[in-house]
Amino acid sequence: MFLFKKGLAFAVVLSFILLTACGTNSVQTNKTAQANETTAAAANLKPQETKEPVTIEFWYGLGGKLGENMKTLIDEFNASQKEVIVKGVVQADYSETEQKLQAAIAAGKVPAAVLSSNVEWARKGYFAPMDEMMKQYPNYNKEDFVQTFLAQGQVDGKQYFIPMYGTTQVMYYRKDLFKKYGIKAEDLKTWEDLAAAAAKMTEKSNGKTTIYGWEPMWGRDNLIDAVLSKGGRILSEDGKTVMIDSPEWVETWDLFRKWIHEDNIMRIHSGGNGWEYWYKTIDDVMKGKAAGYTGSSGDQGDLDFTQLGAMEQPGWEGIGEGKPVAGAVMAGIPAKASDEEKQAAFKWLSFFNNSKNTAFWSMKTGYIAVRQSALKDPAFITYSEQNPQSKIPLMQAAHGSEPFQDPTGGKINDALSIAADKVEIENIPAAEALKEAKEVAQKALDNMK
Structure with missing residues (x-):
């Protein structure tokens, strides 16, 4: 009898151990499965979360302090977001920029953005229209531009070039x-x-x-x-x-x-x-x-x-x-740039000519701000009062020729x-x-x- 009870007790304990072990394995299996699912989900999200920024070239023919100020804004833009990296490529002047762009178009390897405009090239399809890209930016506010400058970038009813600064x-x-x-x-x-x-x-x-x-x-x-x-x-x-x-x-x-x-x-x-x-x-x-x-x-x-x-x-x-x-100095986006590069280029150009930055450019360079709201910028108001020469271009432009x-x-x-x-x-x-x-x-x- 004692032997039976002892054997029965052993059997019960053994069964409990086996059941516990099975339960543990089952839980572990579930945890492993869940972990695998989480890992798989993370793997699916990883490309989106760690997407590499789009790197584009921006060609401009500016020297001296103009070139320095352009680099300042490029660096500020790159630091302000993680989607786009702009690499500035300096040319000797505006003419060289256009000459090199012509060669780049012929070779099919173009920069995403360029400080240049050519009406005939736009008509020939060498530049991309920006109207649809503008619509993707609800706060872009075309009406805020100095309209005579904005009109200079229009070809056959479409906006091919954006005014960067007036001169x-x-x-x-x-x-x-x-x-x-x-x-x-x-x-x-x-x-x-x-x-x-x-x-x-x-x-x-x-x-x-x-x-x-x-x-x-x-x-x-x-x-x-x-x-x-x-x-x-x-x-x-x-x-x-x-x-x-x-x-x-x-x-x-x-x-x-x-x-x-x-x-x-x-x-x-x-x-x-x-x-x-x-x-x-x-x-x-x-x-x-x-x-x-x-x-x-x-x-x-x-x-x-x-x-x-x-x-x-x-x-x-x-x-x-x-x-x-x-007139306005304008920037364009070559048509042969990829769609991704075009979007990146417009993001950069819209940063450059927002109200704050066009006011900055005007104060630093003497060029005319292309947005009317820049004139209300507190820093610009103070600057123009302290530097009366900065008003001369604006005064002259009021009776200038197109x-x-x-x-x-x-x-x-x-x-x-x-x-x-x-x-x-x-x-x-x-x-x-x-x-x-x-x-x-x-x-x-x-x-x-």
Whole structure:
């Protein structure tokens, strides 16, 4: 009996152990299964949670402090989010950017964003329209843009380019030389006034000019600004006739030729690599080798306004105030970029021209803010009060001319650039240079019909 009970007890204990072991295995199995399911689920989520950011290239042709400020905003953008990494690729200038972009398009390997715009390339499908991308950003607010700038990026009713900053060419002068010769900036209402002042401030030693009264910026742009202020046109109202040999053109360009080559009261720097000629011109004024120069509103970030002042471009006697070009520098997204790259590019571009950053860019560079709300930015309000020169580009843009949209894909502008070199560098009479330019330009225009 005792043996039976003892054996029975042993059997019960053994059964309990076996049952417990089975239960433990079952629980463990369930836990293992659950763990496996969790691991599997995590594995499915992992690609989304650890998705690599999209890396894109942004090409821009900016040097000096402009380039530094662009890098500042690129770095700030990269640090502000984890979806996109922008790699800035610096070009020598705007022209080189376009030249390299043309080669990149031909090769099929393009940057995702570029500080460049070309209406004809947009028509040919080389750039992607941004209208749908804009709709994905409810707070983008197109109406907040300066509408004349926004319109410059539209081609056939679609938005191909976004304005990044506005620009116009204004006048910078040395305060000490103006004071020395009793010249007041507010009295220089016309180009005739400026030429007289330049003659007065020009200094010579042993037959050589040591201080020039003024330095226009090399190229067609300053010359065109002066022509537009005199009432000249590039094309007739119907767009069929090139008008660059009209009296307004010939008289204006020949005056600049005379001031540079005969009177020696003005000079230009030309050639060099990228913006080299531009910075040589600025350097002359900063070192007191010239009393002033005509340059971009964007030069303000490189200038010392304890020494310099700024004023608007003048008009002409009997005609009225100046009407120089006020245009937008725009960015585009090449059509051959992938869809993912396009979205990433737009995210970056929309960051650059939000209200805060366009105000920052304007304060740092002197370029015109492209969003109206930037003018209400507290920092911008304080800055403009403390730096009155920052208001000059805005004041000039209010009565400026719209940029010329070359219907020939650049052939009219190229002809004007060649003519400008003949007048400014080779001392060829304006009538001769512009007549040749018109023949080339008219032929190019006629071939478009």
